[in-house]
Amino acid sequence: MGSLSTAACPVIVFTICGTALSQPILWRDPGNIAGWDFGGTAGTTVQAPKPPYTFLREDLSGTQPKILVQDAAGATWDVKFGYEVKVESFCWRVVHACGYFVEPSYFVAEGQVVGLQPLRRAGPWVRPDGHFTNGRFQYRDSALKFLERRSWRWDGPPFAGAKELSGLKVLIMLFSNWDNKDGRVGAGGPNTAVFEQDHRQIYAFTDWGSGMGLGGDVPGRESNWRCEDYSRQTPDFVRSVDKGRVVVFGYQGYLERGFDDNIPPAHVAWLMQYLGRITDAQLAAGLKASGATESESACFTRELRRRIEQLRNAR
Numbered sequence: 001m002g003s004l005s006t007a008a009c010p011v012i013v014f015t016i017c018g019t020a021l022s023q024p025i026l027w028r029d030p031g032n033i034a035g036w037d038f039g040g041t042a043g044t045t046v047q048a049p050k051p052p053y054t055f056l057r058e059d060l061s062g063t064q065p066k067i068l069v070q071d072a073a074g075a076t077w078d079v080k081f082g083y084e085v086k087v088e089s090f091c092w093r094v095v096h097a098c099g100y101f102v103e104p105s106y107f108v109a110e111g112q113v114v115g116l117q118p119l120r121r122a123g124p125w126v127r128p129d130g131h132f133t134n135g136r137f138q139y140r141d142s143a144l145k146f147l148e149r150r151s152w153r154w155d156g157p158p159f160a161g162a163k164e165l166s167g168l169k170v171l172i173m174l175f176s177n178w179d180n181k182d183g184r185v186g187a188g189g190p191n192t193a194v195f196e197q198d199h200r201q202i203y204a205f206t207d208w209g210s211g212m213g214l215g216g217d218v219p220g221r222e223s224n225w226r227c228e229d230y231s232r233q234t235p236d237f238v239r240s241v242d243k244g245r246v247v248v249f250g251y252q253g254y255l256e257r258g259f260d261d262n263i264p265p266a267h268v269a270w271l272m273q274y275l276g277r278i279t280d281a282q283l284a285a286g287l288k289a290s291g292a293t294e295s296e297s298a299c300f301t302r303e304l305r306r307r308i309e310q311l312r313n314a315r
Helices: 085-097 163-174 227-236 265-275 280-289 294-312
Strands: 013-016 019-022 053-059 066-070 076-080 105-114 131-140 192-197 200-205 238-242 246-249
Touching (some): 053 076, 085 105, 085 131, 085 265, 163 294, 227 294, 265 294
Parallel strands (some): 053 105
Antiparallel strands (some): 013 019, 066 076, 076 131, 238 246
């Protein structure tokens, strides 16, 4: 499977004025994940980047420094630097194993970019000679087209009220990802997007780099990849189940209205068919492959399991 492959998806096609269109897709069945190596390709066919890395151009989207490079195998990668690198390199593995669409991202501790040009957004991670530390290499699939200005809202069509949308929201909350901006957001841009592949419209959440620390709705108070902060919020992750109808979360993020409300226990139970199959060994392997130390891996694995068990008991 490629980065956002939909081969396992049932696609409903209809026609408008002779043009074949597909039903919007948010989720597909991931299949049996028991043998997936979370420290490697995590069920995809996308191998880790291979040096040398050749500079293509700077990517000025988003808020963190990014460049596009080509590796020795001819694959194109979007390389991000900054505080989101380890979080994003890990979270996609869990999200993919639960059936949602993500672009594979690999953590590279250090390397060199050949032919690096002066960057408008430089930082301590990249030296002028191209040497870098802590890069997130996100695969760019040539068959996948990002549709400009096609963001969508959590509380609107085409998925409002669907169990698949609830499951995606729960994963965002699982990681304490506070940057849950959607189509309502102007400044900074939304993190909901639509891609096209083989005439399929693929809906996705695209920023898994903010989280695994202290979540919140006050800019500047959040943290990333800090397990001591993440563990502080674990006891309040699932607060209660209101009269058996709605799961009450202790989530705080950029957007709250129309996001974490109205998620019924049945939708959480549906997600647990997939999230609940991921083992501690797989979590630990994914964390270590994303740059976690032994102590960070042990801490995050423990806290993720505690949160997953809260979801399992949300009835």
